[in-house]
Amino acid sequence: MAQIQSPLPGTFYHKPAPDQPPYKSAGDAVAVGDVIGLIEVMKTFIEVKAEAAGTFTAYVAENEAPVTAGAVLAELDA
Amino acid sequence: MDIGRLFIANRGEIAVRIIRAAKALGIHTIQAYSEGDADMLAVKLADEAVCIGPAPSKDSYLDIVKVVDAARACNADAVHPGYGFLSESPEFARALAEAGIAYVGPTADTIERMGDKVAARQAAEAAGVPVVPGSKGRIGTVDEAAEVAQQVGYPVMIKAAAGGGGRGIRIAADEAELRQLAPQAQQEAQAAFGDGGLYLERAVQSPRHIEVQILGDGETAIHVYERECSLQRRRQKVWEEAGAACLDDETREALCASAVALAKSVNYRGAGTLEYLYDAARNEFYFIEMNTRIQVEHPVSEMITGVDLVQEMIKVCGGEKLTLTQADVTRSGHAIEVRINAEDPLMQFMPWPGQVGAMTIPEGDGIRFDHFLYEGYQIPPFYDSLIGKLIVHAPTRTQAIAKLAGALEQLSLEGLKTTAPLHLALAADKDVQAGNFHTQWLEPWLEAGNLTAAAKKPAAELETETTGGAS
Numbered sequence: 155m156a157q158i159q160s161p162l163p164g165t166f167y168h169k170p171a172p173d174q175p176p177y178k179s180a181g182d183a184v185a186v187g188d189v190i191g192l193i194e195v196m197k198t199f200i201e202v203k204a205e206a207a208g209t210f211t212a213y214v215a216e217n218e219a220p221v222t223a224g225a226v227l228a229e230l231d232a
Numbered sequence: 233m234d235i236g237r238l239f240i241a242n243r244g245e246i247a248v249r250i251i252r253a254a255k256a257l258g259i260h261t262i263q264a265y266s267e268g269d270a271d272m273l274a275v276k277l278a279d280e281a282v283c284i285g286p287a288p289s290k291d292s293y294l295d296i297v298k299v300v301d302a303a304r305a306c307n308a309d310a311v312h313p314g315y316g317f318l319s320e321s322p323e324f325a326r327a328l329a330e331a332g333i334a335y336v337g338p339t340a341d342t343i344e345r346m347g348d349k350v351a352a353r354q355a356a357e358a359a360g361v362p363v364v365p366g367s368k369g370r371i372g373t374v375d376e377a378a379e380v381a382q383q384v385g386y387p388v389m390i391k392a393a394a395g396g397g398g399r400g401i402r403i404a405a406d407e408a409e410l411r412q413l414a415p416q417a418q419q420e421a422q423a424a425f426g427d428g429g430l431y432l433e434r435a436v437q438s439p440r441h442i443e444v445q446i447l448g449d450g451e452t453a454i455h456v457y458e459r460e461c462s463l464q465r466r467r468q469k470v471w472e473e474a475g476a477a478c479l480d481d482e483t484r485e486a487l488c489a490s491a492v493a494l495a496k497s498v499n500y501r502g503a504g505t506l507e508y509l510y511d512a513a514r515n516e517f518y519f520i521e522m523n524t525r526i527q528v529e530h531p532v533s534e535m536i537t538g539v540d541l542v543q544e545m546i547k548v549c550g551g552e553k554l555t556l557t558q559a560d561v562t563r564s565g566h567a568i569e570v571r572i573n574a575e576d577p578l579m580q581f582m583p584w585p586g587q588v589g590a591m592t593i594p595e596g597d598g599i600r601f602d603h604f605l606y607e608g609y610q611i612p613p614f615y616d617s618l619i620g621k622l623i624v625h626a627p628t629r630t631q632a633i634a635k636l637a638g639a640l641e642q643l644s645l646e647g648l649k650t651t652a653p654l655h656l657a658l659a660a661d662k663d664v665q666a667g668n669f670h671t672q673w674l675e676p677w678l679e680a681g682n683l684t685a686a687a688k689k690p691a692a693e694l695e696t697e698t699t700g701g702a703s
Binding site: 162163164165194195196197198200218220 | 287288574575582583585613614615616617
């Protein structure tokens with residue numbers, strides 16, 4: 155099990171836009187560098203990228219939830 | 233005055249500024265805050281504070297029902313909206329009026345009229361204020377846009393008729409580009425504002441951004457001179473001055489008189505700003521829009537005139553008549569404000585919501601730092617990155633720039649990355665020192681690596697000194 159952590163404090167989004175599907179769903183393959191979500195920090199959106207490859211398990215932080223730096227956002231089966 | 237209890241529906245440095253002004257007038261202050269702002273400075277300074285909702289702005293500072301309910305529950309006589317958030321929402325002003333609470337700003341109808349670019353332009357033309365050559369009204373079709381563009385001359389700017397903030401503006405160099413961009417602009421305007429109407433005008437080449445501060449009491453209006461805010465990045469101002477050194481006295485008087493004429497024609501109440509583009513080559517100014525609220529950069533006008541704009545707007549919106557006459561407002565010297573943002577200018581201006589460590593705030597005659605920081609404060613990530621404004625005042629522009637550089641050298645905010653190095657580099661730049669810039673100057677300057685070069689300079693000098701030995 156590998157965890158993807160937030161690089162910054164902010165608001166976490168599962169989707170690139172409200173009317174689009176989440177970046178990843180359970181069972182999706184994840185490659186190094188894949189975008190798994192967005193962090194909104196001070197009105198700027200930053201892409202959160204996977205630093206390890208694996209199979210996507212689940213988002214840990216909820217969509218649109220406030221998160222701190224280092225908070226676990228999602229988990230992978232490595 | 234009828235205001236005894238003032239509710240502040242904003243956050244950050246402007247909330248602190250409003251509390252100070254209200255206290256100076258003997259008014260009881262009630263600070264609204266979100267769950268993300270419980271420990272902000274304004275909460276500590278206000279007489280009372282009330283939580284209005286969760287951290288995201290849409291659930292707190294932008295929620296009209298919650299803000300109005302909180303103001304009513306606190307028995308507020310008036311609400312100050314600050315800037316941003318609900319400060320230019322006619323729905324908010326209307327909801328307060330229905331609740332019997334005064335609004336520190338103009339009427340809902342004035343906000344609505346001046347917030348619509350087409351209506352504002354018509355009001356300006358009716359008051360004899362020059363406007364950029366452009367469409368006479370709302371444009372509904374691409375063919376209509378092409379026809380108007382032919383008349384005003386390319387390049388043209390395409391904007392949404394509703395909305396504001398400088399975002400979503402497109403520039404078309406010729407008809408082919410116009411036909412490609414106009415449908416995109418229509419879609420975007422429809423999605424953002426529920427109104428696909430466009431508005432089109434000539435794109436003035438290398439314009440300067442000059443604006444006039446006005447104050448009105450609903451019957452009469454005065455100006456508090458002009459500001460120049462041409463140094464912008466992504467259409468956001470970063471450095472502002474009062475006055476505009478590029479204007480001769482005759483042009484300045486005509487510009488300020490035009491702003492007063494427009495303010496009087498709409499029976500303006502409160503503090504407001506008329507924004508203009510200035511074409512230096514033609515020595516012509518054109519009204520572009522009006523902001524019906526206090527602005528971030530209001531302190532530079534206060535510094536050169538001694539007028540407290542926030543106190544004045546509270547007084548007139550509490551029902552008093554303006555006590556200042558135009559003859560009372562005189563200007564002296566030159567003032568500069570720089571925006572200190574929690575961003576790393578050496579890392580593409582990446583936001584940096586850090587925790588404030590030891591602070592050294594510059595002090596002295598003609599130096600002012602408006603901010604909401606204290607040691608140990610964790611800057612929340614949910615709002616914009618403005619954390620302070622450093623303002624200097626000196627007899628001449630050259631002296632003001634020197635004072636600014638000295639104050640920036642003294643300013644130290646440990647634990648944070650800020651835009652202070654950008655301002656130091658700008659203060660040392662020959663074009664900035666000569667006042668030789670326009671609204672499209674800063675971005676190419678940054679892209680050319682001027683900031684990185686300036687940031688590396690001290691290290692290089694240090695090396696020379698070390699190897700030089702003798703000095």
